[in-house]
Amino acid sequence: MAGPGLALSWNVRMILRHNPDAAGEGTSGDKGLLEKVGLAKASIGRTEVGPNRVTAKLGLEAGEQTNDDVTKTLPRIASALDLPPTAVRYMPDPESARRGELVIVPRDMLADTVRWEESGPSHPGGSITEPLTIGVYDDGSPLELWLPGDKEAGRNATHLLIAGMTGSGKGDGALNLMTEILSRTDVVLWLSDPKGFQDFRPLLPAIDWAVEGGTATEVMVEAVKATITARTEWLGRHSYRQWEAAAAQRQTDPKHSCRKDGTACGCPGLPFHIAWFEEAGVSLGLLGDDAFNSIANLARSAGMALVVSLQRPSHDQISTTTRDALGARLCFGVPNATAAGFMLPDSVVDAGAAPERWSNRRPGYCYLVTPGIPEERYSSPGRTRWFTDTATSLMETVAQWAVRNGAQVDPVTEKAAASVAGTAYTQRTTGDEDENTHLQADGDEDEMTGSLVDPEDEGIDPEEELPDSEPGDDAPMFGQETGHKPSPAEARQLFAEALEEFESEGRMVVGPKDFTDWCDRNNLSRSWVSLRLKEAALEGRLEATNQTGRWRIVPALAAA
Numbered sequence: 001m002a003g004p005g006l007a008l009s010w011n012v013r014m015i016l017r018h019n020p021d022a023a024g025e026g027t028s029g030d031k032g033l034l035e036k037v038g039l040a041k042a043s044i045g046r047t048e049v050g051p052n053r054v055t056a057k058l059g060l061e062a063g064e065q066t067n068d069d070v071t072k073t074l075p076r077i078a079s080a081l082d083l084p085p086t087a088v089r090y091m092p093d094p095e096s097a098r099r100g101e102l103v104i105v106p107r108d109m110l111a112d113t114v115r116w117e118e119s120g121p122s123h124p125g126g127s128i129t130e131p132l133t134i135g136v137y138d139d140g141s142p143l144e145l146w147l148p149g150d151k152e153a154g155r156n157a158t159h160l161l162i163a164g165m166t167g168s169g170k171g172d173g174a175l176n177l178m179t180e181i182l183s184r185t186d187v188v189l190w191l192s193d194p195k196g197f198q199d200f201r202p203l204l205p206a207i208d209w210a211v212e213g214g215t216a217t218e219v220m221v222e223a224v225k226a227t228i229t230a231r232t233e234w235l236g237r238h239s240y241r242q243w244e245a246a247a248a249q250r251q252t253d254p255k256h257s258c259r260k261d262g263t264a265c266g267c268p269g270l271p272f273h274i275a276w277f278e279e280a281g282v283s284l285g286l287l288g289d290d291a292f293n294s295i296a297n298l299a300r301s302a303g304m305a306l307v308v309s310l311q312r313p314s315h316d317q318i319s320t321t322t323r324d325a326l327g328a329r330l331c332f333g334v335p336n337a338t339a340a341g342f343m344l345p346d347s348v349v350d351a352g353a354a355p356e357r358w359s360n361r362r363p364g365y366c367y368l369v370t371p372g373i374p375e376e377r378y379s380s381p382g383r384t385r386w387f388t389d390t391a392t393s394l395m396e397t398v399a400q401w402a403v404r405n406g407a408q409v410d411p412v413t414e415k416a417a418a419s420v421a422g423t424a425y426t427q428r429t430t431g432d433e434d435e436n437t438h439l440q441a442d443g444d445e446d447e448m449t450g451s452l453v454d455p456e457d458e459g460i461d462p463e464e465e466l467p468d469s470e471p472g473d474d475a476p477m478f479g480q481e482t483g484h485k486p487s488p489a490e491a492r493q494l495f496a497e498a499l500e501e502f503e504s505e506g507r508m509v510v511g512p513k514d515f516t517d518w519c520d521r522n523n524l525s526r527s528w529v530s531l532r533l534k535e536a537a538l539e540g541r542l543e544a545t546n547q548t549g550r551w552r553i554v555p556a557l558a559a560a
């Protein structure tokens, strides 16, 4: 039975308000269309028409063609219908190699930019369990995601990987998400941003801990590791199989008591926790994939999510293992199909997703692959909202609101972070104090790009006997008096003082390179420092990190 609903091209034209008959195509138009694109023997079944969406069941001739053939013809279908390539998608039926559904979204509803301040946060004062709305899909429905899991909704907790090339609108996309997070009442945010909070400055007051610079990020990662353990333990003790909104509140339910006698314990709640690593190519390069990986795998059961943003989604920035451990992806325009393939699952690319077609010409356009959203949606483009200068004052308002009404860090997370980061955490400054005193642990640009092991130190054998420095070995070359060479006991004392000084400055991860000036001042060699660092680790003053030659200071000052 042929009805008007059966003709794809007719419906597409109707939606676009073109006169269907003018083109000489009525309900019989589909045959011609399919023939033109090389699918002559395919048949179109039930067709549904929405305000800006036509979906049609497609059946291919048995044994002749497969769903892959349809995928290949998508650009030609778009051409035949005179639509942009991203307007046509195909969802293969997982049960059949020759059936699927063609989805056509004729009008690009994303072409008009939407300013963020026109709508502002979607659920101000709500819970992080409500959807985080970051824009719209091309059919006008909300573009949203969740970070915490929900057993009843059948949704897993996830981390998020955000990628896009310069100018693709990744920065504004991040602001959409961050303003959503900060307008909820049961979540705490930590942020590492090597770009000096360029995009996020108005929101800083609401961020519990914000760091820039390589060493400070290392410290934050060490703190995240420690909090994972403490938080998982807390959730277990309070009988939560995974984090849920009730965990963030004071524990008044006997079902979630840590007391043996089964009465309500009244413990303070544990807000959801997000650790956000901007331009993570830098931090990943510094920290190594393994460190990130292990964190990503364990954090989800601790009521924590990682948000990781990357400019170049490729193997040299992040391993496939880490990428997969992160789960959800938000992909803005990318330079080429390889980058798209790295970010999006094959099935999503096959269904028509092609972020390389936008590159940086369509800022804000993105694909979102995330738990809780039906897979058919993954290949639908969305657009995040635009942040202009006029958004700043509303961002500041959101931040001020969050300072008063948002979640405070809980004692469990706070203690675990302080036990590792010491004063770097306990004396952290927030944006509402002094903009210029943010923890910039080293401010050393070089440090941001390369290995943390100084090339000069790479060859050092830590097992080597303590070398006797030759006189003059460490003396300044010109114009300064040859300094006094400290005795071994003095040297150790100076070294202990140096560690205390690093600690008081919040520089909680150190290596020989950090002692360069100190060596010059004290007439001691870097190889002596390397050995002394190792000894200090044996004594418990330092602890090894995942990076060779980098040591974490075990806080003494915070504990005192």
Ligand SMILES: Nc1ncnc2c1ncn2[C@@H]1O[C@H](COP(=O)(O)OP(=O)(O)OP(=O)(O)O)[C@@H](O)[C@H]1O
Pocket (backbone or CB within 6 Å): 113, 114, 164, 165, 166, 167, 168, 169, 170, 171, 172, 173, 311, 363, 364, 365, 383, 384, 385, 386, 387
């Ligand atoms: N949804 C949007 N609609 C319209 N313009 C947008 C949108 N999102 C971002 N833009 C604009 O596009 C340009 C690039 O955006 P943005 O700076 O966020 O890109 P980016 O990917 O973060 O680039 P970079 O990595 O260089 O910071 C900016 O001028 C921004 O205002």
